[in-house]
Amino acid sequence: MSATGIGAAVRRKEDQRFVTGKGHYTDDVSRPGQCHAYFLRSPHAHAKIKNIDSEAAAAMPGVLAVLTGADLAADKIGNLICGWMITSKDGSQMKMAPHPAIAHGKANYVGDPVAVVVAETLPQAKDAAEKVKVDYDLLPALCDPAKAQDQGAPQIHEVAPRNTIYQWHLGDAKAVEAAFKTARHVTKLDFINNRLVPNAIEPRAAIGEYDAGSESLTLWNTTQNPHVARLVMSAFVGLAPEHKLRVIAPDVGGGFGSKIFIYPEEVVCLWAARKIGRPIKWVAERSEAFLTDAHGRDHVTHAEMAFDPDGKVTGLRVKTVANLGAYMSTFSSSVPTYLYGTLLSGQYEIPAIYCEVDAVYTNTVPVDAYRGAGRPEATFVVERLIEVGGRQMGVDPADLRQKNFIKTFPHQTPVIMIYDAGDYHASLKKALELADYAGLAKRKRESVRHDKLRGIGFSTYIEACGIAPSQAVGSLGCGVGLWESAEVRVNPTGTVEVLTGCHQHGQGHETTFAQVVSERLGIPLENVSVVHGDTDKVQFGMGTYGSRSGAVGISAIVKALDKIEAKAKKVAAHMLEAAEGDIVFEDGKFTVAGTDKSAAWGEVALNAYIAHKFAGQELEPGLKEGAFYDPTNFTFPAGCHICEVEVDPQTGESEIVAWTAVDDFGTVVNPMIVEGQVHGGIAQGVGQALLEGAIYDKDGQLVTGSLMDYCMPRAQDLPALKVEMTKTAAPSNPLGIKGCGEAGAIAAPVAVINAITDAIGTEDLPMPATPQAVWRALQKANDRRTAA
């Protein structure tokens, strides 16, 4: 390993600009002649829009236009779409309702845009928006997914009777039924996977600009996948042909999934920019982000696990209602299905699994992928059941897990996935040692002495990352391929630009991708720059989500580097007057095997471009190669997180006193960055377990609509985190990388709930486990004991 190569904790190249305030986020961009958009949003969850009177608003100072859904329809701007087709168990296709960028005829959630005001300044746009008169006819609102399919429930979209988008299933129902018939013990649980608001600290933003000379549109946008955004806005929304639309995603301040999707505001900014002939900027306020960023999770689940007399899991059945909100967001359909049902085997050898998922519309913000996306929900199901099962059967939860671990690979689960590598014993064993599991009983006694209850909770999670083999996801309904692209451009002086289809919004690609190139080519890290986030600069790429950039994005770079090396060897052979097969490339030097004849990297790069040593007919000048890498399998990061809590039974307050994470991410390019990803994921998972929850009242108002009402994890809510790793390389990609971005968020929630329920001795505890929720659970358990 070189000092800056694969495995080195290199300090990040991008930090210089971020710590000095020189980052370049969308809202930092200011275009000549720029004006501002303000969206007027429905204050009602479900209402017919009878009339919009914008005359007074249009006459206000500085106003350039007031546009509505009718204008959008008149201009034949297409609807937003969901790009993953799910087929129901009866063979019918999912019921995708029209999603116009500005509501037309009916508003379906609080925050649904009903008009946009464009003015010279933002205050002018806001002032004018107050003068827009919208005549609503209120309809009853539906917010509870569990009631969405009830007879008599408000009907949201004509295309979806009883608000049902699809009724999907996976697995073998008969085999599961047989397993439950012969089970010695069955554990049954009902729970809600609470609805979350992603809350990247940078709010979403967009600037649309039209250049009449070239008849092209440019969008600066807080997106995790500029090319996918361009494709959808071109091919489906119809804003401009793909080659006449440029999407630039500059520095993006966190995404966590919420910036994957194509949102109404960017569509409107582009459309209106052309209409008005001026660049238009829109930046979400935080309250707007709460009302419009796709939310996460929101599952209502009943799950049962069957055990045989030895404590071996023999069957698992799961029934989930997933809330997709008022419209189907870009990848919403895949989250509670192929990113959820396929992970229900956890780290365990489970012979029979059956999962049913009904996805429903409600009058709430659309729900889509949020850090982990389906996999935290699956992990919660499996890890809660096995923990509670162990407690009910009187088996140590660590022992019960070990007994059921998958031990040989590859392993075909009953739910599609083929796990290719892992060592679940190794991560559990290391975590047990680091967490001093052996000393727990003593610590519990100590806690009791100062009137506290101590508990421990495990989460031996698995996830599928490296998303994804295109053919496989295509066969499951995905509308796109999920490969990644790279281009490596070697300059005549030997410095290198790497153009990647991935996008960084906190992950540090500018450093880690450069590490891979630096090691491979034997050149200094500072001689490599990583270019991303601009469709005019970078070849088509699929973007960053699902912990894919290492496993898929870096693999594309490696593939391009293979081609670079092959071409450079040809150049070196001409320079050194040797056979191509005799050229050896090592440490940035080309040597003729068995001789002292050599050429340095820089000399070969220069010769590739001056082309004096070879005829253009036999070898093309230049040194630039591209590659598209399509993975052959998902990768399967897995590990063990152990949470230890102390609960004050008087107040219900839970304090996380220790956190141990042992993760297997395969090959790690930069351990400092990987640990940082784990820290952040754990914080979001702890947030879900203890603090966060989006709450709608019966009228569909989001009562947790600001950072004063929605509790984000603060520094004091978290302990110092113990993060370590084990390693089994991923066999499916050249460097053996598995991916690390979502692990913490997947593992953490259930570890916390398992810990608190261990402490308080009752399993009936909702998320977020606020002090009030814990206190209530304790009182309920006491009441039950008294009654008994």
Add this chain to the structure above:
Amino acid sequence: MTAVALTVNGKAVTGDVDPRTLLVQFLRENLRLTGTHVGCDTSQCGACVVHVNGKAIKSCTVFVWQIEGANITTIEGLAEPNGPLHPMQEAFREHHGLQCGYCTPGMIMTAIDMVNRKGHELDDPTIRHELEGNLCRCTGYHNIVKAIAAGAKAMKGHVQVQS
């Protein structure tokens, strides 16, 4: 419109602004100092923290006319343009105390204020308590806490530049 005059990062600046203009808007839009960020509209997130007369304040919570004549330091004013980083900036870089970078300017300005008030030896609980007003969604705070502890030590004897 209201006339305002301030000192920002050592330079005298003036402006003629709508009275609704917040300090953060004046910094970002009038002066194009875009290192100070806006992450919320309720003074919770702290991405907009700057120093006003040496004290950390949330620049989204004050009208620029309210602080007429004040001396402001923003993230851009902590180090000379091509000089070494401020020790707290360096500590955030060294300890991976940032990921997306959006909350970072506010975190660093808060951290320096913390050292100014609490001294150079800051323990973990103190730092976590003092970060009440700054949200980060990326790091889980683990490395921010480490960075601030190290930055506080490194600030001993440091003299703030007035660029």
